[in-house]
Amino acid sequence: MTSNKHRQIETDVVVIGSGGAGGEAAIHARKGGARVLIVDRGTFGRSGGTITAGHTCTAAVGDDDSPELHFRDTVIGGYSMADQRLVEIYANEAPPTLYELDEWGRGQTFRKDENGEFNLVWPPGGHSRKRSVHYGFMTGPRIMWALRREIQRLDIPWMENILVTSILTHEGRVSGIAALDWKAGAFITVKAKAVVLAAGGYAMLWPFRYSTNTVETAGDVHGMAYEAGAEMVDMEFIQFVPTQADPRITHINPTLTNFPGWRPKLREHGKFTNSKGEGFLAAYDDVRAWNTTRDIRSYAIYNEVRQGRGTTHGGCYMDLTTVPPDVMKHEFTQFQGGKSVPRSYMVRCERVGFDISKEPMEVAPKAHFTGGGVRTDTRMMSTVQGLFAAGEIQGGVHGANRLGGNALTHVVALGRIAGQEAALYAGRSEGTAVSDKISFAEQSKIFGWINQDGKGESPIRLRIEMQEKMWDQVGIIRNEENLKSAISWFKEAKADKLPRLRLSAKPKTFNLEWATAVTLPRQLDTCLLVAQAALERRESRGNHHRDDCMAMDNDNWLKNIYLHKDSNGAMATHTEPVHVTTIDPREVIDERPHIND
Amino acid sequence: MSGRTLTIKAHRQDPDAGETDGHLEEYTIPYWNGIKVLDALRYIQEEIDHSLAVRWSCRIEDCRTCQMLVNGKAMLSCQIPLEDGMRVEPLPRFRLIRDLVVDFGEKMDTSEYSKNEFTDS
Numbered sequence: 001m002t003s004n005k006h007r008q009i010e011t012d013v014v015v016i017g018s019g020g021a022g023g024e025a026a027i028h029a030r031k032g033g034a035r036v037l038i039v040d041r042g043t044f045g046r047s048g049g050t051i052t053a054g055h056t057c058t059a060a061v062g063d064d065d066s067p068e069l070h071f072r073d074t075v076i077g078g079y080s081m082a083d084q085r086l087v088e089i090y091a092n093e094a095p096p097t098l099y100e101l102d103e104w105g106r107g108q109t110f111r112k113d114e115n116g117e118f119n120l121v122w123p124p125g126g127h128s129r130k131r132s133v134h135y136g137f138m139t140g141p142r143i144m145w146a147l148r149r150e151i152q153r154l155d156i157p158w159m160e161n162i163l164v165t166s167i168l169t170h171e172g173r174v175s176g177i178a179a180l181d182w183k184a185g186a187f188i189t190v191k192a193k194a195v196v197l198a199a200g201g202y203a204m205l206w207p208f209r210y211s212t213n214t215v216e217t218a219g220d221v222h223g224m225a226y227e228a229g230a231e232m233v234d235m236e237f238i239q240f241v242p243t244q245a246d247p248r249i250t251h252i253n254p255t256l257t258n259f260p261g262w263r264p265k266l267r268e269h270g271k272f273t274n275s276k277g278e279g280f281l282a283a284y285d286d287v288r289a290w291n292t293t294r295d296i297r298s299y300a301i302y303n304e305v306r307q308g309r310g311t312t313h314g315g316c317y318m319d320l321t322t323v324p325p326d327v328m329k330h331e332f333t334q335f336q337g338g339k340s341v342p343r344s345y346m347v348r349c350e351r352v353g354f355d356i357s358k359e360p361m362e363v364a365p366k367a368h369f370t371g372g373g374v375r376t377d378t379r380m381m382s383t384v385q386g387l388f389a390a391g392e393i394q395g396g397v398h399g400a401n402r403l404g405g406n407a408l409t410h411v412v413a414l415g416r417i418a419g420q421e422a423a424l425y426a427g428r429s430e431g432t433a434v435s436d437k438i439s440f441a442e443q444s445k446i447f448g449w450i451n452q453d454g455k456g457e458s459p460i461r462l463r464i465e466m467q468e469k470m471w472d473q474v475g476i477i478r479n480e481e482n483l484k485s486a487i488s489w490f491k492e493a494k495a496d497k498l499p500r501l502r503l504s505a506k507p508k509t510f511n512l513e514w515a516t517a518v519t520l521p522r523q524l525d526t527c528l529l530v531a532q533a534a535l536e537r538r539e540s541r542g543n544h545h546r547d548d549c550m551a552m553d554n555d556n557w558l559k560n561i562y563l564h565k566d567s568n569g570a571m572a573t574h575t576e577p578v579h580v581t582t583i584d585p586r587e588v589i590d591e592r593p594h595i596n597d
Numbered sequence: 598m599s600g601r602t603l604t605i606k607a608h609r610q611d612p613d614a615g616e617t618d619g620h621l622e623e624y625t626i627p628y629w630n631g632i633k634v635l636d637a638l639r640y641i642q643e644e645i646d647h648s649l650a651v652r653w654s655c656r657i658e659d660c661r662t663c664q665m666l667v668n669g670k671a672m673l674s675c676q677i678p679l680e681d682g683m684r685v686e687p688l689p690r691f692r693l694i695r696d697l698v699v700d701f702g703e704k705m706d707t708s709e710y711s712k713n714e715f716t717d718s
Contacts, residue, residue, distance in 0.1 A: 043652065043701055046660040141659055160701065183694055185613065208639075214654040247631030251675050253657045348658075352631065352678055460647055505648030509613045510698045513647040 006443060007181070007188045008434075011037040012426040013419075014177055014192040016164050016221065019048030020140075020408060021391025021415035022198030023147030024097070028416050029196070030154050032423025037190060038151070039162035039179065041199075042216045045148040048200045049369075049392060049407070052214060053140030054255030056123045056132035056405030057110075057412075059094035065129040067091040072583065074406060077126040077293065078371075078399025079542040080558060080578060080585035081234065085378050086397050086414070088581055093413040098133050101412060105146035110135050124262055124404030125293050132405050137255055137344075143408065162188065163515055164221065166442055167195060167228040167387065170432040174228070174386035178442040182515050185450075185508030187443040191434045193426035194386045196418050197221055198411075201370035201392035202526050203238070206475070207467040211367040212243055212254045221393060223525030225374050230382040231564040233395040235526075236533035236544045237371035239402050240298040240476050245313035245364035248352045256345045257363050258404070260320060261290055261297075263331050269323040273360070274309035274316045295401040295543040298365035302476040305364075315364025320356055328357050365476055369407055371398045371543070372533065375562060379425075380418035383564070386425055390418035396560065400542025449503055449517045456502030459517040462493065466520070466527060474531050479548040483535040490527045498524075528571065533561045536573055558585045601628040603679055605637050607649065608686040611695050619696075621684065634674040634685060635663050638697070650696035664688060665697050 012034040015026045022038060023045070030036045040047050060070040071091040075082055098118070102109045110133050111119040123132040135142040151158070161183035168175045168189070176191040202219025203211045226232055243254035260266040267290045272281050284300040285292035292300075301316045311317060320328065332346050349356050373395035374382045381388050389395075391411035398406060469489055473482035498521055505513040539553035540546050559575040566572040578585055602625050610619030624645055626637045638651045653663040656675050663674045666686040674685065691699035 042654050043660065043662045046662055047654055052655045052657060052659045183700065214656075214660065216654060247629060247636075250631070251633055251657055253659065348676075458647055460643055464643065503647075505646075507611050507614065507648055507650070507695060509611070509695045510650040510652070511648070512642060512650070 005186045006439070007186055008191070009037065009188065010191040011035045012192060013037075013194045013196060013422045014039060014190045015196045015198055015419075016177065017048060017198035017200060017216075017391070018044050018158060018160075019198065019200060019391065020050030020143055020147065020411040021418070022048075022196070023144070023151060024412050024415035025196045025198055025388070025390045025419035025422065026156050027147070027150050027154060028419030029423040029426075030156050032420050032427075034194075034423040034426045036156050037192075038156060038158035039164065039177075039190070040158070040160050040216075041163045042160065042214070044158050044160040045144055045151070047216045048214055049217060050140050050411060051144045052212075052253065053143075053408050054137045054253045054258075055134055055139055056121070057098065057134060057139050057143070057408040058123050058127065058131045058403075058405035059098045059133055059409060060091060060129070060131055061095050061098070061118055061133065062120050062130055065131050067094070069129055070094065070131065073127050074398070074403060075583050077403040078401055079552070080583070081237070081399030081542065081560065083396035083560070083579045084581040084583060085579055086376070089378060089417065090397060090410055090413050093417065094409045097413040097416050098409075101143060101146050104150040105142065109142055109146040110139070122262060124258060125288065125291050126403040127405065137253070140408065143412065161510070163518060164199075164224065165446060165518055167224050168434055168438060169228050169384060170435070172229065172385055173432055174384055175432040176434050178439055180446050180515070180518055183510060185511070187446060189434050189439045191431065193429040193431040194388060194422040196388040196390055196422050197225060197374060197393050198390040198415060198418075199393050201373070202530070203367040203370055205467060205523060205527055205530070206367040206470045207464070210364075210471050212241065213367065217392070218519055218523060219526040220519040220522035222373060222529065223522030225382065225387070225389070225393075226525060226529060226563070226565055227522070228387065229384045229565065230387060231375040231562050232529055233372060233375040233560055233562050234399070234533070235372035235395070235529045235563060236537050236561065237398075237400050237542060238367055238530070239294060239369040239371060239543050240302075240365040241294045241368035242297050242301055242315070242363045242365050243368075245311070245315040245362040246354070247313070248354050249349055249361070252345055252348050254366070254368070257318060257361070259345075260318065265327050266320060266323055266331055267291065269327060271319040271322060272316065273319055274304045275311050276309050278309070280304055280316070293401060294368075294404065298476055298543070299545050301363065301365050306477065311362045313362050313364060315362045317360035318363045319360035321358055321360060323357065325357065369402050371395065371400070371402060372530070379421040380414055381421060381425070386429060388418045388422045390415035400544060446518055449514055450506060450508065450511075452502060454502055456500045457497065458504055458513060459501045459520050460513055462497055462501060463516050463520055463523070466490070466493065466524065470527060470530075474527070474534060477545045477547050478534050479546055480535065483531050486531045487528060487535070490524050490531065494521065494524050529563050532571060532573065533563060536561050554586065602626060603628050603632075603637070603681045605634070605679065606682070606684045607638065607641070607697065609649075609696050610693060612693055613695065626679070628679075632679045634667055634672075634677045634679050634683060637679050638674065638685070650694065650698045652698045
């Protein structure tokens with residue numbers, strides 16, 4: 001039996017997560033001369049958000065484009081909340097990162113035009129230039145394919161189904177990680193000079209049916225980083241994006257719902273209506289209506305539902321039944337030469353008996369991307385020495401809303417730098433020992449779950465309750481009363497409910513209930529971080545909507561909220577004015593998307 | 598929900614506990630319009646038996662990790678509409694971890710590490 005084994009590994013850089021950010025970070029740390037180990041809670045190279053990214057990856061590579069314009073669009077799109085120092089790096093690094101990714105895929109990672117240049121298409125709303133590099137609607141899987149190839153070429157070791165339980169530190173410096181190998185049921189410690197967090201966002205803190213994410217983005221690693229002493233930023237900014245809600249077609253990539261929004265002909269002939277058949281988007285954004293940004297579309301749909309004008313599955317209708325058949329056929333089968341999706345969307349809809357041209361599609365907002373996360377400097381290092389953050393887990397890059405197509409670019413462009421910097425740091429660092437006492441305590445805690453007898457509530461039940469709480473009270477539209485109620489519920493769950501949990505399932509391998517028990521305390525911490533930040537921000541901005549303070553308050557809130565654990569173990573909050581390089585947040589106020597009164 | 602139910606038979610086996618053979622266990626699932634095989638397995642895991650081992654990630658055909666034998670054919674369970682009496686089993690030719698989950702691997706190069714060892718503690 002494996003249960004009492006303790007596997008000890010030593011390396012220079014350990015990367016948590018093997019998605020877009022983890023892959024880039026691992027490759028560049030290796031190229032920087034470090035010994036690297038990738039650990040992933042899911043399946044290697046197939047977990048996390050990158051692989052589900054349907055379409056766009058933005059970079060200023062067009063003749064009429066520049067990193068300055070990409071930077072400007074991103075800052076404006078984020079309602080001036082993004083850390084401009086990070087956005088500058090991101091916009092500048094995007095083109096070289098994508099050219100490099102293309103090389104790793106033998107020059108076939110992305111689609112090219114007849115001159116061999118990237119074939120560019122228009123990204124979703126908010127971008128001022130045509131800057132989407134893509135591989136049809138399989139851009140995310142294609143990027144992962146290229147990353148897996150390069151990881152294999154460099155012979156970088158990896159382990160899968162490794163559930164990290166703690167980031168180990170010693171005197172303010174990172175010393176490694178402790179983890180449960182939930183495939184083998186074994187305890188693992190990795191001693192490392194640098195740790196790169198590339199574990200994704202926290203969109204799965206909301207009920208699975210209201211999240212577009214993969215199961216790995218559980219949000220527990222955020223709680224772990226906070227516990228290890230890292231400062232967190234922008235935790236209140238969650239992007240909800242409208243996607244198909246009819247269970248018959250929820251097995252299709254959410255891009256299916258977004259696609260018509262970018263196609264002028266589909267928008268011209270189609271409708272976006274509430275359950276009373278009324279078009280409503282123009283009432284929320286009279287300039288762009290259907291082509292408005294995601295935050296406004298989600299807010300609009302949720303508000304219609306709240307006012308009693310929603311559909312069975314909590315959404316509104318995207319109605320393409322009025323689109324002439326020839327337009328429909330052209331848009332869905334000829335787009336980008338008719339390769340890959342969206343033709344396959346049609347096929348997959350037909351397979352389950354859903355005809356998108358004959359039936360309106362229910363569309364509801366779901367948690368999609370989390371803008372908050374670990375605060376980093378321009379080396380992507382957190383406030384803990386040696387602890388780096390790459391990808392969605394890094395906060396501050398998008399501000400109060402993320403433009404479509406900017407996520408893939410963020411994770412690869414800044415993941416690359418996190419890897420380079422982690423290798424540099426590891427090269428200079430002596431490393432600190434992993435204390436036997438701490439690792440023994442951690443092991444006892446993890447295995448305590450499986451060795452414990454008696455009856456109690458299942459952690460799976462409490463996880464579901466927590467997620468429902470997040471949807472009801474820390475969801476799309478918030479207010480002080482709900483947030484305070486949620487905060488006391490999370491605190492009570494931590495203090496009273498956690499100790500009473502018991503496992504009903506005792507297998508040592510691939511035990512989801514055990515994994516949930518280990519994850520849940522961290523997730524509750526992250527819930528508290530989100531709710532606390534949402535409570536502090538007494539205004540509505542971007543994807544943070546407060547119905548008790550509806551206005552965007554530029555006099556008081558051109559600043560970011562930071563949270564950290566103070567020396568007494570309490571959650572401490574402070575704000576800092578938005579970090580600016582070249583754009584004065586006040587100058588671009590009129591250019592920002594807005595919600596009509 | 599209409600009150601209609603469906604049954605599904607899932608392979609159960611824990612090699613770690615010494616089980617050399619598996620068995621099919623039958624579960625009754627409430628039917629809803631659009632239910633897929635993976636939805637049924639997740640329903641079992643959340644509502645009936647927390648010990649069922651199933652690997653899944655994206656739910657939208659991209660990650661391909663929820664692959665298993667559905668009525669004897671390798672399929673992505675997230676894509677297949679549930680039909681009454683379906684049989685699900687783990688992929689063959691991989692080492693079985695438990696129930697429906699097989700081992701996709703690990704890549705460790707021990708020469709890279711100064712220490713990579715198992716100790717009893």
